[in-house]
Structure formats: structure tokens, C-alpha cells
Amino acid sequence: MSEKKIPYKIYLDESEIPQNWYNVRADMPTKPAPLLNPATGAPLTAEEMSGIFCEELVAQELDNDTAYIPIPQEIRDFYKMYRPAPLIRAYCLEKALGTPAKIYYKFEGNNTSGSHKLNSAIAQAYYAKKQGLKGVTTETGAGQWGTALSMACAYLGLDCKVFMVKVSYEQKPFRREVMRTYGAEVTPSPSMTTAVGRKILEEHPGTTGSLGCAISEAVEVATSTPGYRYVLGSVLNQVLLHQSVIGLESKAALDKYGVKPDIIIGCAGGGSNLGGLISPFMGEKLRGEKDYRFIAVEPASCPSFTRGKFAYDFCDTGKICPLAKMYTLGSGFIPSANHAGGLRFHGMSSTLSQLYHDGMMEAVAVEQTAVFEAAEKFARIEGILPAPESSHAIRVAIDEALKCKETGEEKTILFGLTGTGYFDMVAYQKFNDGVMTDYIPTDEDLAVGFSALPVVPGQE
Amino acid sequence: MSEKKIPYKIYLDESEIPQNWYNVRADMPTKPAPLLNPATGAPLTAEEMSGIFCEELVAQELDNDTAYIPIPQEIRDFYKMYRPAPLIRAYCLEKALGTPAKIYYKFEGNNTSGSHKLNSAIAQAYYAKKQGLKGVTTETGAGQWGTALSMACAYLGLDCKVFMVKVSYEQKPFRREVMRTYGAEVTPSPSMTTAVGRKILEEHPGTTGSLGCAISEAVEVATSTPGYRYVLGSVLNQVLLHQSVIGLESKAALDKYGVKPDIIIGCAGGGSNLGGLISPFMGEKLRGEKDYRFIAVEPASCPSFTRGKFAYDFCDTGKICPLAKMYTLGSGFIPSANHAGGLRFHGMSSTLSQLYHDGMMEAVAVEQTAVFEAAEKFARIEGILPAPESSHAIRVAIDEALKCKETGEEKTILFGLTGTGYFDMVAYQKFNDGVMTDYIPTDEDLAVGFSALPVVPGQE
Numbered sequence: 001m002s003e004k005k006i007p008y009k010i011y012l013d014e015s016e017i018p019q020n021w022y023n024v025r026a027d028m029p030t031k032p033a034p035l036l037n038p039a040t041g042a043p044l045t046a047e048e049m050s051g052i053f054c055e056e057l058v059a060q061e062l063d064n065d066t067a068y069i070p071i072p073q074e075i076r077d078f079y080k081m082y083r084p085a086p087l088i089r090a091y092c093l094e095k096a097l098g099t100p101a102k103i104y105y106k107f108e109g110n111n112t113s114g115s116h117k118l119n120s121a122i123a124q125a126y127y128a129k130k131q132g133l134k135g136v137t138t139e140t141g142a143g144q145w146g147t148a149l150s151m152a153c154a155y156l157g158l159d160c161k162v163f164m165v166k167v168s169y170e171q172k173p174f175r176r177e178v179m180r181t182y183g184a185e186v187t188p189s190p191s192m193t194t195a196v197g198r199k200i201l202e203e204h205p206g207t208t209g210s211l212g213c214a215i216s217e218a219v220e221v222a223t224s225t226p227g228y229r230y231v232l233g234s235v236l237n238q239v240l241l242h243q244s245v246i247g248l249e250s251k252a253a254l255d256k257y258g259v260k261p262d263i264i265i266g267c268a269g270g271g272s273n274l275g276g277l278i279s280p281f282m283g284e285k286l287r288g289e290k291d292y293r294f295i296a297v298e299p300a301s302c303p304s305f306t307r308g309k310f311a312y313d314f315c316d317t318g319k320i321c322p323l324a325k326m327y328t329l330g331s332g333f334i335p336s337a338n339h340a341g342g343l344r345f346h347g348m349s350s351t352l353s354q355l356y357h358d359g360m361m362e363a364v365a366v367e368q369t370a371v372f373e374a375a376e377k378f379a380r381i382e383g384i385l386p387a388p389e390s391s392h393a394i395r396v397a398i399d400e401a402l403k404c405k406e407t408g409e410e411k412t413i414l415f416g417l418t419g420t421g422y423f424d425m426v427a428y429q430k431f432n433d434g435v436m437t438d439y440i441p442t443d444e445d446l447a448v449g450f451s452a453l454p455v456v457p458g459q460e
Numbered sequence: 461m462s463e464k465k466i467p468y469k470i471y472l473d474e475s476e477i478p479q480n481w482y483n484v485r486a487d488m489p490t491k492p493a494p495l496l497n498p499a500t501g502a503p504l505t506a507e508e509m510s511g512i513f514c515e516e517l518v519a520q521e522l523d524n525d526t527a528y529i530p531i532p533q534e535i536r537d538f539y540k541m542y543r544p545a546p547l548i549r550a551y552c553l554e555k556a557l558g559t560p561a562k563i564y565y566k567f568e569g570n571n572t573s574g575s576h577k578l579n580s581a582i583a584q585a586y587y588a589k590k591q592g593l594k595g596v597t598t599e600t601g602a603g604q605w606g607t608a609l610s611m612a613c614a615y616l617g618l619d620c621k622v623f624m625v626k627v628s629y630e631q632k633p634f635r636r637e638v639m640r641t642y643g644a645e646v647t648p649s650p651s652m653t654t655a656v657g658r659k660i661l662e663e664h665p666g667t668t669g670s671l672g673c674a675i676s677e678a679v680e681v682a683t684s685t686p687g688y689r690y691v692l693g694s695v696l697n698q699v700l701l702h703q704s705v706i707g708l709e710s711k712a713a714l715d716k717y718g719v720k721p722d723i724i725i726g727c728a729g730g731g732s733n734l735g736g737l738i739s740p741f742m743g744e745k746l747r748g749e750k751d752y753r754f755i756a757v758e759p760a761s762c763p764s765f766t767r768g769k770f771a772y773d774f775c776d777t778g779k780i781c782p783l784a785k786m787y788t789l790g791s792g793f794i795p796s797a798n799h800a801g802g803l804r805f806h807g808m809s810s811t812l813s814q815l816y817h818d819g820m821m822e823a824v825a826v827e828q829t830a831v832f833e834a835a836e837k838f839a840r841i842e843g844i845l846p847a848p849e850s851s852h853a854i855r856v857a858i859d860e861a862l863k864c865k866e867t868g869e870e871k872t873i874l875f876g877l878t879g880t881g882y883f884d885m886v887a888y889q890k891f892n893d894g895v896m897t898d899y900i901p902t903d904e905d906l907a908v909g910f911s912a913l914p915v916v917p918g919q920e
């Protein structure tokens with residue numbers, strides 16, 4: 001089909017919403033390492049997991065073999081409210097850059113949660129409802145995951161308890177109000193409502209909280225309240241599975257026009273968006289059918305892939321969660337106040353970590369001011385105000401397109417635009433006022449995090 | 461075509477973006493009354509207008525005869541970034557209400573300005589650029605119009621000076637930052653940068669400003685700075701013309717499925733969204749081809765249609781603008797602090813006023829808490845967090861659907877969902893906290909506004 005026929009926005013039909021999620025683990029020659037029980041050092045069993053997670057989600061978490069897992073019709077019906085998400089040809093950006101590269105982006109911000117998080121939130125809430133549970137608990141930092149979960153729970157009539165890091169609760173009151181509008185109970189963490197919260201407040205009066213603490217409180221409430229389970233918006237295998245709709249729709253849209261991307265770029269915090277975007281393409285690469293360059297983009301202030309260690313570590317700073325093998329800066333690593341809250345995680349999805357370790361993908365770290373320069377340029381040219389997280393991918397997509405301008409290569413670039421920045425205007429204001437700064441941890445900073453890695457048998 | 465085939469979201473092709481705007485005035489037997497020069501009482505000439513507005517926009521403002529005016533290709537290209545906007549079948553809302561009514565809404569919030577305002581902003585900016593101007597000035601209250609204009613100007617490389625009502629500038633810093641991110645110069649009004657601003661500040665030190673004052677400052681800068689003109693986001697005939705894309709796309713989408721709405725509902729502040737949504741349907745009604753019920757929804761706190769007078773009045777509280785014949789509460793009427801900032805205008809589009817006066821449409825006034833009840837219900841059921849303005853239409857759409865439930869009638873309802881509420885969370889918070897109040901002006905309150913209506917020859 002001729003180039004000219006590609007529209008600005010490629011919308012698939014509702015009937016083309018994927019029927020199945022794609023589980024990239026099925027095509028991985030080396031599977032991601034299993035979660036370990038931190039007390040015993042043994043792989044976590046389904047039974048151990050089922051006290052924390054819903055049963056069907058435990059099955060998905062442990063399933064390294066089934067390539068295609070059917071998406072229940074009820075979830076597909078919910079997806080119809082905001083999916084298929086558009087795949088956008090960045091004609092305006094290409095022209096402004098003067099590049100021969102063809103740039104596409106999958107825009108996941110066209111829903112009220114403002115990001116791709118809703119894809120997994122509805123799946124996790126659905127299985128909780130199906131299991132007859134009364135409600136779910138979770139933590140939220142930047143607030144995108146909490147908002148998405150609130151929306152999914154409101155739709156299904158499920159109770160939703162969100163522990164929001166206190167500093168975010170106070171600094172992002174509007175995020176909090178969106179969650180409350182969707183009926184969620186939002187508690188600033190640490191709180192006096194949990195034993196772990198009271199203990200932390202006693203030890204650190206006046207603390208503004210952390211994601212690790214909020215996780216601890218959410219898990220405590222889930223495991224101590226009958227009819228509740230805990231849900232998580234990233235890192236886990238099940239989340240990458242649900243997010244595969246991003247990549248499946250992107251691939252279907254490109255296939256319609258006979259377009260094959262050369263480079264696929266996504267921002268990486270816990271890996272939910274990147275893992276979802278690349279999965280069907282990675283499957284082709286793993287099966288030796290096609291080759292692609294995959295680039296994970298992370299903040300220079302929290303460089304798990306580019307400067308982390310591939311080791312077993314705790315997923316939370318409170319060290320109550322299972323151990324995961326992943327690229328990590330150490331659960332004691334405190335990321336600086338980078339505004340891309342969704343990328344401020346010390347670790348990384350085990351699946352993506354294994355793929356990176358096996359040389360199947362690349363990673364680059366970028367600095368915050370360079371990211372916001374790209375974000376502002378993109379907003380003005382393409383008309384969408386991007387989230388700081390998403391803007392990491394924009395930065396590298398622009399950099400790759402400019403390389404094509406130098407070499408004259410007509411490469412096709414696909415990147416994930418995970419969400420919108422409407423609730424991140426404090427960060428934009430800092431950029432607009434010229435007072436935004438960069439931060440790169442020193443080797444000494446990183447050594448502190450590495451020194452606290454847990455001792456696991458068989459791990460160096 | 462069978463009912464079942466209608467998807468959740470009807471997306472037209474990019475090729476189906478309208479080629480022409482539709483000018484409903486061409487089909488009106490009684491044309492809207494002309495703008496008058498307040499000094500002479502005579503109809504404003506094109507020459508008088510061209511000092512304030514761009515030439516092509518003056519022509520559009522005065523053209524009561526041409527039914528279809530071509531949309532320049534450059535504007536259609538910009539429209540492709542966010543149009544065609546989806547027409548959504550509210551299956552979830554119908555089910556939740558248990559109504560036999562079929563509900564559709566045209567969603568105009570899927571762009572970074574968060575509302576339909578972008579449809580006219582790009583048109584007005586385009587004609588300014590085409591005329592070789594350097595920039596435009598405007599005022600903004602709630603901020604949707606200012607944001608839309610900033611985006612359009614950033615795209616075209618046009619300078620954009622926005623006077624933002626001081627109280628909004630301080631209470632809505634995020635709106636301000638979005639405009640700055642798009643390169644606009646945002647000045648809190650009243651300011652020391654204009655003669656009128658300095659005069660007002662001298663007379664009323666510490667004032668938090670008003671829309672009327674911001675208009676005065678924007679007009680002063682436009683008329684005193686070479687290469688600048690003033691642009692306005694509502695009320696004017698030209699704005700309704702540009703906004704006709706809303707109705708044209710809605711009609712094209714419904715026609716594809718052989719659906720004819722019985723009732724068409726829109727919120728009404730200055731009339732830009734309502735006028736755009738209903739125009740092609742109103743054309744059919746005016747030509748006697750089909751009948752429709754049109755319902756304008758306004759806040760009970762600012763009831764121009766339902767309690768105003770049809771009279772010549774100033775469009776601004778500063779009384780420097782031309783006189784327009786419209787339903788008005790008097791330019792001295794100060795609307796209470798209703799959160800639907802976009803509906804806090806004392807007057808109304810002359811075109812819609814004439815149609816209402818001629819019995820072609822109905823109007824209802826609704827109270828704020830009832831509006832937010834509808835907004836929250838809609839957000840939870842349909843997954844979109846609506847703007848307070850848009851939620852006025854949702855309230856009446858739900859009311860009409862519930863009437864159908866009582867009578868068993870299977871009416872088809874179409875309403876305009878003009879935008880999203882991401883920057884209105886202060887209002888949602890008041891509702892969530894149960895501290896939102898209603899306000900209905902007394903007859904005495906209204907008498908004050910009416911007493912200040914200007915004396916115009918031939919007007920009672």
C-alpha cells in the first residue's frame with residue numbers, strides 16, 4: 001500500500017481488540033527466574049501467592065508456557081470504552097525535525113486514568129470480582145495506577161482502598177480527588193490505620209512516606225481483611241501479559257499498512273508499558289522470524305538497566321514482598337525527586353530483565369531537562385501534552401530520528417506514548433521557569449544500594 | 461442496519477472531516493440582529509470591525525447568506541490531529557439507568573485543550589497568520605479557550621497573549637502552566653501592562669478581576685499593538701460557524717447507522733458548543749425537512765435563556781465592546797461562583813438567541829449539585845471525567861432518559877460532551893466533601909442587571 005494512504009491516526013475496529021493476551025514468556029528460551037519466598041529462599045508456590053493475589057492472577061503469574069491467554073468478554077467490553085487506542089503517525093513531528101525517519105506512536109492516554117495502567121487494572125479487578133472478593137488494596141505514587149484501579153473498581157462495583165504516598169497525597173490533591181470521585185478510599189501513607197504504618201510513624205514521626213511503605217500497608221490490609229486481595233500495577237509477569245494489548249494493537253495497525261518498525265522505544269520504570277508494547281514484536285524476534293531494535297529508556301537518576309545489577313532483590317523498600325530476580329539498584333536505593341514518578345523504582349520486571357540480560361534489547365538513560373525539552377517540543381508540534389514518564393521515550397525517538405537525518409536513513413520508529421501530563425504541571429512549571437535540575441547518582445550512591453542486596457543461595 | 465451493529469464508539473474516517481463549515485444563519489428566516497456601534501447605535505461596519513478582528517473573520521461574522529463555507533486545507537490538516545471526534549453510544553449508561561432510550565454523545569475532550577474550543581481557535585489563528593499578523597490577544601476565565609488558542613498559535617508560530625482573570629490565574633496554576641508550555645504569554649488581569657488595567661487597579665486595589673476586565677485589556681493590546689488582533693472563543697457568529705464541525709460529524713456518524721435523534725442537548729454559556737452541535741440539525745428543522753427537540757442547558761445561577769431579556773446589551777462588563785441583541789441578564793450581572801466557569805456569562809450568542817426567541821429550541825436551568833451528581837455517575841459508568849460545563853448536558857440527558865423509562869418510549873438522545881474535568885478537581889473535591897452549595901438569583905438580583913441595560917433606539 002502506498003505511503004500516502006497512511007492516515008494521521010490509525011484506529012482499529014472494536015472487533016479488532018485482541019481476543020487473547022500474548023505471553024512472551026512462552027517464547028523465551030530462558031524463562032524469567034521465579035519469585036522466591038524471602039524466608040526460605042525457595043520459589044514461591046501458588047498456594048503462598050494466593051493469600052496475597054487472586055487465584056487466576058497467580059496462575060497467570062506462574063504460567064511460562066501458554067503463549068495466548070483468552071481475554072474474558074467482560075474485559076473486552078470494558079476495553080471498548082477506550083480501546084482500540086490510536087496508533088498515530090507523527091507527520092508533524094517528522095516535518096518539524098526534517099527527518100527521513102517515519103515515526104509512529106501508540107497513544108494510551110485517551111482515557112480518564114490518563115495512561116495505559118487501565119489495561120491491567122480492569123483485568124485484575126475483574127478476576128477479583130469473579131473470585132467473589134469484596135475489594136482490593138493497592139499503593140500509588142504518581143497516582144496513575146491508583147486512578148486506573150479506582151475506575152475499574154467503580155465499573156465492577158468492587159471496593160478499592162488506595163494507600164497514596166503522603167507527599168503525593170499532599171502535592172497532588174487533584175489526583176486524589178479523581179480517585180475519590182471514582183469511589184476509592186484514599187489514605188495517605190504512612191497512616192495510623194495499619195500496624196506497619198503506626199510502627200513507621202512511631203520510628204519516623206513526620207515522614208512523608210515512600211512507595212515501599214505504602215506497599216507494606218496495602219499488603220497488610222489485604223492479607224488481614226477477609227474478602228480482600230492486593231493488586232500491583234507493574235513489575236509482575238501478569239501485568240506485562242495484560243499490557244500486551246498495547247503491542248498487539250500496534251502490530252495489527254502497522255500490519256494493515258504493511259509497515260515494519262526498525263526501532264521500538266518505550267520508557268521503563270517497572271516495565272509494564274515497555275513489556276506490553278514490545279511483546280508481540282519480541283516474540284517474532286525470539287522465534288527468529290523478524291529482527292527489531294528495542295530500546296528501554298530510563299531516567300539517569302534511577303538507572304536500573306544501565307547501571308544496576310542483575311540479582312535477586314526485594315520489590316519493596318520495606319522488604320516484606322517476595323524476592324525477584326531483576327536489574328536492581330538495591331531496595332534501599334532512594335531515587336532522587338525526579339518528576340517522572342512512575343519511573344522511580346529501584347528494580348525492573350523480571351521478564352524484561354532476563355531479555356535484557358540475554359542481549360535481546362538495549363537500554364539508555366536520559367536526563368530530566370532533556371526529557372522536558374522533548375516533551376515541550378512534542379506538545380507544541382503534535383498537540384498532545386505528554387506525561388513525564390512517556391516523554392523519556394519521546395526524547396530517544398527524537399534522538400533516533402535526528403540520527404536518521406544525519407545518515408539519510410528512512411528508518412521506521414515506533415514508540416509508546418503511555419499517558420498525558422495534566423497532573424504533572426508542577427514539573428512543567430519548573431521547566432518553564434528554568435529551575436529544573438538534573439541528578440545523576442555517583443558510583444558511591446549506587447554502592448549503598450548494592451550493599452543491601454539480600455543474600456540468596458547461588459547468587460554471587 | 462440492525463441496532464446491534466452500532467459500536468461503542470463511531471469514528472469517522474479522516475477523509476470524512478467536513479469539507480465545509482455550515483452557516484445556520486443562511487437558513488434562518490429571521491437573521492440574528494447585527495452588532496451595533498455603542499457610540500452611534502448604528503450597525504457595525506466591516507471596516508469598524510477590522511481594527512479588532514481579522515479580515516476574513518469579519519466577513520464570516522457578517523455573512524448571513526452563504527450556507528457552506530469551505531474549510532481551508534491547513535485547518536483540516538490540523539483537525540486531523542484530534543478529529544474526527546468520536547460519537548459514543550452510551551451503552552453502559554443506558555444499562556445503568558434501565559432506560560429504553562438510546563443515548564449518544566459527541567466527545568470533544570480528546571485533545572490537550574480538553575474541550576471543543578480548539579475547533580475555532582485553529583480557525584481564528586489560521587486567518588490571523590494568513591493576514592500576515594504577528595500575534596493575537598484574548599482573555600480566558602476557566603482556561604479552556606486560552607489553552608486551545610495557545611495550542612493553535614504554537615502550531616502556526618503565532619504570538620499569543622492571554623489575559624487570565626486574576627482569581628483563575630491564582631486558583632488554576634496548572635491551566636496557566638499548560639498555556640505557558642505552549643508558549644503563550646499569560647498575564648493576570650487586571651494588570652499594570654494596560655491603561656485600562658492600571659485604571660481599574662487604581663479604582664479597585666486588590667481586585668481579583670473579571671472576564672469583562674480581561675476582555676478590555678486584551679482588546680486594548682490588540683488595537684494598540686501593530687500586527688495584532690483580538691480573538692474570542694464564543695458568542696460570535698464566526699465561532700458558531702467553526703464549531704459546526706461538531707454537529708456535522710455527529711450527523712454524518714448517525715446517518716451511517718440510519719439513526720435520527722429525537723432530542724439534542726447541549727450546555728449553553730456563550731453558545732459555541734450548543735450552536736455547533738445543533739446547527740446541521742437545526743438547518744433541517746428550519747428548512748422543514750425534519751423535526752427535532754433542541755434543549756439548551758444553563759446553570760440556575762446564570763439563567764440567560766430562562767430568565768433573561770431579549771435585548772441589545774454589551775458583551776463585556778467593561779462596556780467597551782459592541783452591542784449584541786441576545787438573551788441577557790445585563791452586563792452588570794455578576795454570576796455567583798458557580799464552578800462551571802465556561803457558563804458564567806451574562807449573555808448568549810445572537811444566533812441562538814434569535815432561534816430561541818422564534819420558538820425553535822427549548823432551555824432549562826439546572827442546579828450545581830444536581831449537575832455534579834450526574835457528573836460523578838457518568839464518570840463511574842462511562843469512564844470519562846466530564847467538565848462541569850459538559851455535565852449540565854449530562855444532567856438533562858439523564859433526566860430525559862429517565863422520563864423514557866417511565867413512559868417506555870425508546871427515544872434517541874444526543875448530547876454534547878464538550879470536555880474533560882481534569883482541571884476542575886477543586887469543584888469535584890467540594891462535591892466529594894459534601895460542601896457544594898446551590899445558588900439561584902432572586903428576582904431582585906436580576907432586576908439590578910436589567911436596570912443597567914443600554915438604551916438603544918427602537919428597543920423597549
